[in-house]
Amino acid sequence: MSTLSPSPPPPQNSASGSGPSPTPPKVVFPISPVPPNPLGGDRYIKTAAALIIGDEILNGKTHDRNSHTFAQYCFVHGVELKRIEVIADNEDEIIEASRRLVKAYDLVITSGGIGPTHDDITYQSLAKSFNQNLVHHEETIRRMSEMNKYRKWVGTQDAQQRAATRRMALFPEKAEVIFVGEDIWVPVVRLEGKLCIFPGIPALFQKMLHGLTPFLPLPPKSERPLRIQIFTERAESMIAPYLTSLQERLKPHGIQVGSYPVLYKGVFVSLIGRDLESKEDGGVWLAEVAKEVEQAVDGRVVSEEEVAAQKGEVVGNKNKIAGQMEDLPNEFAENDKAKF
Structure with missing residues (x-):
């Protein structure tokens, strides 16, 4: 269960009889417990690959910052980043690349294509890649709803818009769903113990990557x-x-x-x-x-x-992978499609 801070006091009415909208309470979600080593025993991650998904990267509309962030992260933690691939929002390409990379490397991350629109096909493509059905993840839906319930647009959604929102919680049925931040409803979805699915929004990608650290069997400091x-x-x-x-x-x-x-x-x-x-x-x-x-x-x-x-x-302190990540405002949820 999420915990909410006490509700703010009622707003003071102005002379005209109306006052400012109350500030919504801060939502704090529990972080997932750390599971056993997905690689088994004392094995740790030695090699990694990044799969950046998005037509907007390939056509030059959007600059890819996430592969650079991941490269810095791997270096700091002693993981050898062996490959970075950028592919289109194409099911066949996602299936082929994900299978090949998972076979070859200890850790694979994907970035992008998990939003609410027709071209966000990462979850469904990866489900097919590993022969799984898609199912709605109720805890993700609950957290999403809790985060968004004070937003004005929630009450104006029609059935199709609600279905599009719930699409962001439609995961491969056997996936691990890892909640890595107290103020983030989006989970890291992990398949085959090594393929981790991230959103494409750079600030959110960076914060979630940092939050995933306790869940990864990273090399010891001596390595x-x-x-x-x-x-x-x-x-x-x-x-x-x-x-x-x-x-x-x-x-x-x-x-x-x-x-x-x-x-x-x-x-x-x-x-x-x-x-x-x-x-x-x-x-x-x-x-x-x-x-x-x-x-x-x-x-x-x-x-x-x-x-x-x-x-x-x-380069500033808030951009250093080894340091504390900059807190994201809850309002990032209002722009789910921004390179999600």
Whole structure:
């Protein structure tokens, strides 16, 4: 059962005899209990793929931000993101891609196509993909109704509009339905223990992905990578021979070396590896490599924020996957179709 905060006091009447509408009480839903490891035993997620669904992505109407968010999330948690695919709102394409990706990777996410209109076909396509019927999920309908009951448009819906709204709670019958936020009625729907269905709204996708973390068997911290970046004003061609030899030397230690030029500014050299507790068995500390690179390319270690600033990206605390996610207003439900 959801819990509601106390009702606000009645509004004070104005001189004309009418007052402002009362503020609706805040709705707080319980989060789902964490089930056993869907991969079984002590296994954890090592590989992942993202399936972005939507004609609006392919025709350029909408910019896909969710694959970037998911890539950041995977890196932070030590999961190797192996593939990102963008496909149309087409049943055959969704069926083919979902089956193939689920066979190949430990975690697959889909984004988009779960709204109330005719072209939102993700749930029905995935039900066919895994040979399941569609059923209405009553708890989702209850939460949706609880969230929306104070909205003016609810009382004006006709039968077809109510059916369209309920369509957003029509899930494959054997799916896990995971509620990941106290203020979100939309669940993450999981199939085959590894395919997680998300809405396409970027802010909602990000918040729900963060909320799903306790439900995912993610790698231990010892398996998570560390990234150090060094900025140099030298031309990439000037440092290329050194970086080539450095990569050959570090490859046996599992350290990746990359270079990323920024037009008219310089080059970022990226070092990615695991932070070793000791140097036993010939291990290499990433921090020591970074010092060597600083001297070799006449550069300096820079923060992720400085990298983003140099590249012209916007990075703030509320956009960091590792930090707390920005709270979404309940009003997101008023725009269910916005890339849902």
